[in-house]
Amino acid sequence: MAIDPREDDTIVALSTPPGLGGIAVVRLSGTESVSITNKLLPSNKRISAKSHGKALVTTISDPSTGDTIDEVVVTFFRAQHSYTTEDLVEISCHGGEYVQSQILYLSTNAGARIAEPGEFTKRAFLGGRIDLSQAEAVADLISAKVKSAHRFSILQMQGALKERTSSLRSKIVELSALIEAELDFSDDEITPTPKNVIAEKIDQVLIGIQQVSGNYGYGKIIRTGAIVPIIGKPNAGKSSLLNALLAEERAIVTETPGTTTDIIECPVDIEGFLVRLIDTAGIRSTSESVEKLGVDKTFEQIRSADLILWLIDKSSPIEEDDLNIYAELKNRNYIVLESKSDLSRHKSFNPERHDIKPDLAISSQTGDGLHELSSDIATKLRSLDAGEDALITNARQAAAFSKSEKALKRALSSTLDGAGNEFISVDIRDAMIYLGEITGEITTDDVLNEIFSRFCIGK
Ligand SMILES: Nc1nc2c(ncn2[C@@H]2O[C@H](COP(=O)(O)OP(=O)(O)OP(=O)(O)O)[C@@H](O)[C@H]2O)c(=O)[nH]1
Ligand SMILES: [Mg+2]
Structure with a gap:
């Protein structure tokens, strides 16, 4: 429109x-x-x-x-x-x-x-x-609080996403012209492009789109912060670690296991990343209803985390509760921390026997290992970057890329099924329109109003 x-x-x-x-x-x-x-x-x-x-x-x-x-x-x-x-x-x-x-x-x-x-x-x-992705980057730049958010908003403001999207779109435009030309002429007048060549061209654009959209998770980390819960069994030292990383007494610490029952989220700048550290309720089997609710919430945090800090308390035995947590961490991005490194090792603290490999020993009391922990967090977050400068940073852009990808997949499967060009060209056109939404070549007043209403007055 x-x-x-x-x-x-x-x-x-x-x-x-x-x-x-x-x-x-x-x-x-x-x-x-x-x-x-x-x-x-x-x-x-x-x-x-x-x-x-x-x-x-x-x-x-x-x-x-x-x-x-x-x-x-x-x-x-x-x-x-x-x-x-x-x-x-x-x-x-x-x-x-x-x-x-x-x-x-x-x-x-x-x-x-x-x-x-x-x-x-x-x-x-x-x-x-500027195009729409650059306009959105202006808002991101204004709200950037840490170095990584600033760096990527500058890249998008200078047109990284705009150029990547425009180049993908122009490949689709070429494809569309190729297919539609054949619709206008008979086979005697024009030699039709073999279907496998068309499929190959569609596939190339699809790969490009998937590369950009594959980095959406990283874009979210950059813009809204990484969700990093601190988990472990009761008394493992989670709240103490939160306080140590924040350098303030934010969470209550006691020697009674089960002190934290609700999650506390605190933003902190860790080597240029906005990290949303989350203190959680200690995980253990319990019949006590308030504590059980807290444990359920901790499991929710594990599922939506970008990176998990798992504490195993060196001064206590490895127990059933530790093993239950370990089972939850399969296929997740996590760091295993041996806590309370200033204390002596409990004789039944034997992570190796359970195939648990601590990455780092830390003490919130002495500060031991905390500097290395910050570096490890930043390294783990950096490893989530697929290396694309063109970064999707919001749901609007992600939705447009995803719609375009779906349309191209439909076009690819019609091509491989030997469908007529008239079918293929409909999906190719859709893919083109959806990419046009990113840069604002195709847009509506509602979309514009929604985007610009999020700005401050005077910008
Ligand atoms: N010596 C030593 N004690 C620690 C350390 N970290 C925590 N503690 C002690 O361990 C106890 C439990 O600490 P918390 O930080 O409350 O532990 P938590 O994991 O948050 O406990 P819950 O909220 O009950 O699950 C407290 O008595 C802390 O002082 C540490 O690095 N060294
Ligand atoms: Mg606690």
Whole structure:
């Protein structure tokens, strides 16, 4: 579906956070942004066509009273050379609430409209400066809290996903042209491409799509954080480890087994990864109802984890409870930690006998092994990266890739079954449309509104 024609009124918003600050920036974008700003400036210090990219020190006044509002720096960016692709004015004023609100008020009086959230970026998209995956990356960059999230949002902002998607899409376009050309001509006029050649071409695109979508899990880890529960039998030292990694007393620690009954989640930056550490209830067979609920929740955490930290307490025997946990970890991504390394080894602590291989010995009390643990966590998370710079980071992009993949699989199986080109071409076209949703070549107003409403005002 086509996008509605762009609104061409001039918008204004505060682009810095509201409240007190050294400076604040008010932005205007649209055909009238220069004339509106100039109404607030003295006649000898106004923006002209030659002001592009230059900072102008001037004064903002209320045109109705002549009262000076603030001394400001005004920067003008000409259409096509600005973020929004429209005439854009940035007014850097003093960061006081009254000054900010007055400049906004006077701009609206002079003809501007207060911008919707994300409207500047929406205009950049509608003006063709960036595609939809880059617009989403702008929002990701703003919300990035750790190095990995920052790195990938920069890559997507610079067009990594856009370029990968466009190149896959253009291969599908070629394929579609090949198949449809044969629909328009008889076999006497054109030599039909053998079906195995078409199947091979479809397969190549499919592999590319699967490479990108295969990295969605990693994209989620980068953007929303890795889910890393700390599990083990009661008293293994889980809450103590959470506190040690956070360097604060977040969870209650006692010597009574069964202290933690509910999960506690805490975000922490581990070597540039956002890690959502989760303290869990100790796993043991119990008939006590509150504790049993806690244990059930721990099992849920194990199932949805990206990486599990499993503690086995060196100062106690390996027991049935440990073995039950071990059984749950089959085919999962986990690190085995021998806890309480500062204590002496219990005579019945014999993980080797059960084929359990501790990766690292740690002590939350002395700090032994904690540095290595952080490195091991980062290494394990890094190993989940399939090495694609083009990273799908949200469900919208993942759904579009998955729909495209399904359509291509249908086209491939019709080709292999010897179906007519008219059948194959329908699915090939669908695959093309779905990939177009990623970059926004194919989109709807609802999708755009949904994406840009998640931005802050002024971006
Ligand atoms: N010496 C020593 N004691 C530890 C260490 N880690 C934990 N402890 C002690 O072990 C006991 C249990 O610690 P917690 O951190 O509450 O254990 P937990 O696994 O969270 O226990 P539950 O919540 O009951 O399942 C407490 O008395 C801690 O002080 C350690 O590294 N060295
Ligand atoms: Mg605990």
